[in-house]
Amino acid sequence: MKKQLHLLLLLLSTAVFAQQKQVVTSIDTTKNKIGAEFKLSIKTTVDTSAKVIFPKLRNVGALEVIQSYPVDTVKMEGRYELIKKYGLTQFDSGRYVIPSIKIFINSKPFMTDSLLVEVANVQVDTLKQKMFDIKDIAPANNPIGGWWKYVLIVALILGIGAFIYWFVKKRQEKKLKEEIYKTPIEKATSLLDTLEKKELWQKGEVKAYYSELTDIARNYIEEAIEIPAMESTTSELIQGLRAASVKKKMTLSQEIIENLERVLKQADLVKFAKSKPLDFEITEDRNKIQKVILTLDNSIPVEIPVEEDMLLNEAQRQKQIQIQLRKQRNKRIVTAVVSVVFLLAATTTFFIVTKGFDYVKDNIIGHPTKELLEGEWVKSEYGNPGIVIETPKVLRRVDLTKTLPKNGMALIKEMQSFAYGSVLDRFYVLVSTLKFKAETQIDLSKSMDGALQSLEAQGAQNMIVKQEDFETKEGVKGMKAYGTFSQVDSDNKTTAKMYYEALLFSQEGGLQQILLFHEEGDKYGNEIAERVLNAVELKQASK
Structure with a gap:
């Protein structure tokens, strides 16, 4: 009797476990090289009438989704086996947790299992790998030759439009002279x-x-x-x-x-x-x-016209001439404008075909961060303890005291903040310094968490955070945080994925912070960030 009871309990627990495991999670490998692909598989077996929704993902935890594969469907004994695969990757070595993912079966949520994966560095054998000297700095290849050539092209097109206008005008005047x-x-x-x-x-x-x-x-x-x-x-x-x-x-x-x-x-x-x-x-x-x-x-018998009739006929004739002149002027304008638009379109198409759309967008239409990068930079010192930094534009003083909690403000003796842009712009630089009223043991990790939480409070969402030690060229050590977040502008109803970098340094009685972010994938923004952060100089706090 006891054996039968144990067997019954075992069968019941197996049935319950089978119900809980309606979603099965697996991965092709738990260890991979930097940049290599992990294939995450989610499998479920449902009735033919069931509705299954797999989420559209851009990131799974700290891993980036590089490929979302189509759902494989296999029919088995009147049921469907659905298999959804995601291609994941990571470009930093370390161990990462793939968190649970929510899927819906007939509007009911089910969670996948979390998995642990490891990303390993690529080992380079410098004894077998042939090494080369660093190449000299090569001048940029600019086939156009400077901004003045763009002005010359536009002036040439406008000149052609003006010539067409003049030519049509002369033809019309000649025709009008012949016709009237x-x-x-x-x-x-x-x-x-x-x-x-x-x-x-x-x-x-x-x-x-x-x-x-x-x-x-x-x-x-x-x-x-x-x-x-x-x-x-x-x-x-x-x-x-x-x-x-x-x-x-x-x-x-x-x-x-x-x-x-x-x-x-x-x-x-x-x-x-x-x-x-x-x-x-x-x-x-x-x-x-x-x-x-x-x-x-x-x-033909000559009839002496009445003077009033002569004046009327002459007035009608002059009116007709003015109407024709207006029509001809409008025709000339339309012809010239159409010609200029056609030439501009042809020139733009030529550059798109030969150079690519990105070249046209960046060099002809214009790119905000490219203009910042190529403009005249400003090197200045901000705050106390001072931060010497080189930026594309002068930073303006801003008030961030309202973003800090009241209990935190009670400890601060002095706070100075300077920024370019706003947190809703596609490019933003912030320099902030703090002096405390009394000696305070500063935990950089907690201070960094507070700074990023302040950014989240201003609208940053889905923030991915990575941290590492940072050292200036003078040997001053601090902390660096970097990653991505979603910038949501509720007024304009727009969303953009931003890449950010934040530096934090502590001094006796002081704290120095630099925050910079730009749109992810913006190569000019990357160059600006690299130039700004490489030029950071820190000053000692003055009493």
Whole structure:
């Protein structure tokens, strides 16, 4: 009976344990080299209708997620076995705990097991590895050759835009001068002169010549005598002209009408029957058209216009000219702007293709931290105990007393803080010094924790902290903390991942602190941070 009872309890405990182990955690190796990948596997077996949610992770504890693999699904006896893998890595040696990860099965949370892994240094055998001398400093390869060349490129593009504007303006003014005439005879005479200057028939373009020649005559008849000459056939035009001459009491000879009809028919033969008149015939036809136009103009009865009508017509003409001028000016502006935009886009595309988008973004569009790095730096001493530091900009005095607890302020005799930017900017430098009222045993580790907690209180989230000893070039020892945090701007609803470095030094009766952070992955921010921290000099506290 006792054996049966023990067997029953064993089966029950096994069933309970199986229920608790619905999520199984494993890793391919517990020891790896710096930068190598750990593959963390999470496995669960569920019904086919179950909904399983694996989290999207950027970091797991102190390890960075470099790859989130797709979920493997295996069907087993009416159930699904789901396996989710994460690729993890770490670039600092040491032992790290992979904490529990929460997954949801049918909206119910389950926790994975925590694991301990070790990251080992890569051993370098200097006896077998060939060593090389340090190379000399090489000048930066700048194919553009300085900022003035960017200005030259922009000036050149703007100059091209201005030239296009001027060219279009001249063309429009010439066209406007050709188009605006006071009388139909003035227009016809000017167009005939222009036609002769083109020398179309001399170049073999007889069809184009006759087409323009007859269009000039037809257009004059339509405007001056007011009959639909442009849409009429040759016979319709001659018939309409005879009727108009009677109606308007025009004294036209039969010869003039016959000459006009002869030239129009000749033009029809050239245009539609591919006839090729001789050179002297072409000249005669041109002279006939000119004589017809002049005779028609002289035969039109002259009506003496009323002075008011003359003024009205002139006012309308001037108004029409102004409207055309405005349209042409707007067209010139649009043409010039489009040309400049096109050239800028073409230039930008060229640099993107040849140099890459990062080059264009940093050197043409502009990069805030790059401008800081390449600007004129300032070396100055701040606070007491003094900190001599070189920064891209002068640090401004700020008041941080409100961020400290009241019981802490009671111990402080003097506090001075100087900063560039704010904790919501993508680049921030802070120098702070403290003097205590009485001799105080300073624990750098606790002081560093307090400084980072103050940063968290100002909006830093998901902070990863690594600490190590730090020594200035003068041999002053202190503590360094570095890592990443999420910068959340609730006003603008933006989030950025920042990289920070903090230095802390203690003196008798004093504390010196330097904090610097920038956006993670910003190479210019990294160079600024390295230059700032390498130039730190510490002064003794004055009484």
